[in-house]
Amino acid sequence: MENILRDKIFEFFRKNLDVRQEKEDEKETIESIRKGIEFKGTNLWVLIFATFIASLGLNTNSTAVIIGAMLISPLMGPIMGFGLGLGISDFELIKRSFRNFATATVFSVITSTLYFLISPISEAQSELLARTQPTVYDVMIAFFGGLAGIVASSTKSKGNVIPGVAIATALMPPLCTAGFGLASGNLYYFFGAFYLYFINTVFISLATYLVVRVLKYPQKEFMDKHREKVVKRYVGIIVFFTIVPSIYLSYNLIRKTYFNDQVHKFLHTELVFPNTQILSKTVSEDRKEIKIVMIGDTVPTIMIENARSKMVQYGLKDTKLIVQQGFGQEQMDINKLKSMLVQDMYKTNLDLYKSQAEQIDSLTKKLDNYRHTALMTSKIVPEIKVLFPYVDEASCSYTYIMHVQTMKPDTVMLVYMKSKQKIAGTEQDKIKEWISARAQTSNIKLIIEESKRE
Template sequence: MEGHTTDSGKRTGGPAWFAELKGFMNGRFSLEEDKAPRDEVYAAIEKGVVFRGVNLWVLIFATMIASLGLNVNSAAVIIGAMLISPIMGVGFSLGINDFDLLKKSLRNLTLMFIVAIVTSTVYFFISPLGDARSELLARTVPTTYDVLIALFGGLAGIVAQSRRDRTSTVIPGVAIATALIPPLCTAGYGLATGQLRFFAGAFYLFFINSVFIALATFLMVRFLKYEKKVFIDKVRERNVRRTMLAITLVTFIPSVFIGLRMVRVSVFEAVADKYVAQVFAFQNTRVIECAKFYGAGRKPSRIELLLVGETLTEDVIGNAEAQLERFGLKNTELVVRQASGTDRLDLSTLQKNYVELLGEKNRRIAELQSQIERYRVVDAGVDGISQELGVMMPSVGSIALTKGVRFDCEGAPCDTLLLGLVTPRTPGARIDTETLKEWLRLRTKIRDIRLFIEEPSADEN
C-alpha cells in the first residue's frame, strides 16, 4: 500500500509506515505537550534575571566556588558553581520583541559582570596560590568546545524554562555556569595579578559564550512560536523593532564569523596532528614539540616542529613538505628545527648527570638501610635462639636480647654490642655465662656481648 486516505477523502502520498513513523517521532520529540504559556515563562525568566537578595548572594558564592576550583586546579569544583543567568533573558526578549525585558536583562547582565569580576579579583588578590594552573589557562583561549557548551547549555536552559514543571533546571544551570562563571573568574585573576592578556582572553571567552547562550535562547523561542509583543503606539513599535533588530544583528552576526573561525582552527589542528603523526613517524627521530598556528587572512598557517635524535636530511624534509597538500594543508608552512651536535652533547651530559644522581640516591638508601640494621632490635631468629638454648642449657628459663650501640664521651659511636637478660629456670640454678657468650657470638655474629643474670621471681615459680 503506497498511500492512505484521510477523513476528508484526500489521499496522502508515501507509504503508510512512513506516516506512522512520522507520527511516532512527532509524538516523542514534540515540545508542545507540556509547554507552559508565554506569560508564565516570561514571569519566570523576568524573576530570574534580577540580581537581588538570594540571586545576588548565589552569584557571589558561585564566583568564590569557581575561583577556588581554578586556584587549586579542580574541574569538579568549577562545574559545581551554579548561576541563574540574565543572558537567557536577553535571548527571550529578542525572541518576543520585548524591549523592556531586554533593557532589564542587559542592566542585570552588567551587574552580574561587575559583581563576579570584583569578587574574583578580591579573592585572587588575597589568595596565596598565585600560579596559573591548567584550568586557568584553558579559560583564556576560546575553543569550539566552549561554544558548543554555551550553545547546548542555552538550548537546554530555555527548554527547561518553557516547561510547566521547572524542577529539572539543575543540568542547564550547571552547563550555563560552566560556560560563564569560570571565564569571569579568570578575568578577575588577570586583574588581580596585573596580567591583562589573561583578562582580555577570558573576557573574550565570556562574551562569546554569552552570545551563543542568548542565540540558543532566541532560536528556541522562535521555534516554540511564542506570541510576540504588540504595541498600541505604532511609531513606538517601529522604533523598538528597529532597535532590537540592530541589537540582534550586532550581537549575533559576529558570532557566526567567530564560530566559523573556531571550527576552521579546530579542523586545522586536528589535520596537523594527523599529518605530524603519520609523516614524522621515524624510528630514530622523535617529535618532542609541535606548535600549530592557524593563519588569518592572507597570512599562511604554520606548523613548527622540534626534533631530537637522528638528523633528517633536506630531501626527507622536502618530501614531508610535499605531503602537506595531500593532507589538505595547502597554504601551510612547515618549520623543522633539529638538535645540533651540541644539543646531543648536552642531552648526553644530562643523561650522565641523571645516572650520577641516581647512583647518589642509591648510595644514600644503602647507607640508611645499614643504619637501620645497626640500630634494629634483634628479632629475626630470636625464636630459634631461645629454642636452641632451651635444649643446650636446660637451666635457662628465658632470655631477652637486644642490640645496642656504645658511644664515647664525645657522643661518637664506637661499637655495636649485644645485651642479654638471662633468667634461670629455678632459683640458684647455675648458668655457664662464658659458654653462653661464645655460643651467642657464633649465632649472632656480634663480638661484644654483655649478659646479666636475673633471679626468677616468686610469681614465676
C-alpha cells in the first residue's frame, strides 16, 4: 500500500514538473537564441536608447522609467547565447556571444558616461546607490532569473518571461551606474556597479548552461575529431573558470551578508540605551571593524565593555568595536557630526518639500477645474438664452458620481437647467450634444427641472 501511494505521489510530481512535455524543438530554440546575440545596426541603437532611458531614470530616481529601459534593452541575448554555447560545446557561438557581449557593454558604459557628463543633476540618488553594493540576493535573483529565462525559451509557450527576467536581474542599471562612476570620477561606484553586472552575467550564463545540460540538448558535431577534442577542452576550461568564480563570489557575498546581519542584530540588541541613539555606523567586514557614533546621554564605559563581551555570541569574536560619543570626547569629529546632521536635515526637508509640492500641484489642478467650470457657466449662459429661450437657470460643474453596486467612481460634468416648459427627449439630446461640443467632453450628466407654474 505504501509503495502504491509513493508511486502515485512520484507520478503526480513527474507529470506536473516535467518541462519536457512542452519542450520546443532544440534546433528552433538554439536558432532563436542565436538571433538575439548580434549587436549591430538596429539592435545596437535600441541598446543605446535604452541606456539613455535607464540613465535618465537613475538620474531622476524614477523606478518606472528604469523598468521601461530594462524592458527595451536586448542585453539578455549574448549572455544566454554564451551559456548555450557552453552547454552544446559550440565554441564559435561562445566567441560570437562574448564578442557581442563586450560590444554591448562598452557602448552602454560610453553612452551612460556621456549622459552623466552633461547631466545637470550630479547627486547620487537612491536608485543609483542601490546598484553599487552587490548582495547574496543579487546572486540568487540572477541565477533563478537565468533558469526561468532558458526554461521558458526551451518551451513552445514562451510567453513574456524574457522581459520579466531582464527586469528582475537588472542588467542595464548597473552599467549606467558604472557610467555615472566614470563621469563623476568615483571609482567605488564604477567597480561596485561593474561587480554587480559581472555577477548577474555569470549566474545567468551558468543557469543557462545547467538547464541546457539537464535537457540534453544535442552537442555540436565535428567532422574533425582532433578539433572536437580541442574545442571540448576549451569549453571545459571556460566552464571551470565560470563555475569557480561563481562559487567564490557566492561564498564571499553570503559571508558578508551574514556578517552585516549579525552586526545589525548586535547593535539593535546590545547597544540600545535610554536617551541615547546611534547617529551613524561604519561597518568594515574586511577589517573586522564596527565604528559607531552615538548622541544623547553619555553611556558609561562599563556598559560598552559589557556589550563588547557579548560580541562572541553574535559571531563577532575578532571584530573591533569603536564607540564615539559626546562632543569633543574620544577624538570626536565635530565637523563630521555637523555634516551628518546637515545631510539628515536636508534629506528630511527635501522629502517634506516634495510631499508639499505634490499636494500643492494636486490642489492647483482642482482649483483650475473649479475656475474652468465657473468660467464655462458664465460663457454658455448667454448662448443658452439665445438657443434655448425656455431655460430660466443653468449651471455646470465637474463632480464625482459613485455607482452603488460596483462602488466605482466616475468624473462627470453635471449640467443643471431649470425650464419654463417640459423638454422632450430629442431636445434634451440636442442640448447634451451642444454642451458636449462646447465643453469638449462627452461625459455629461444633464438634470432638467421644470419651473412650477403659479
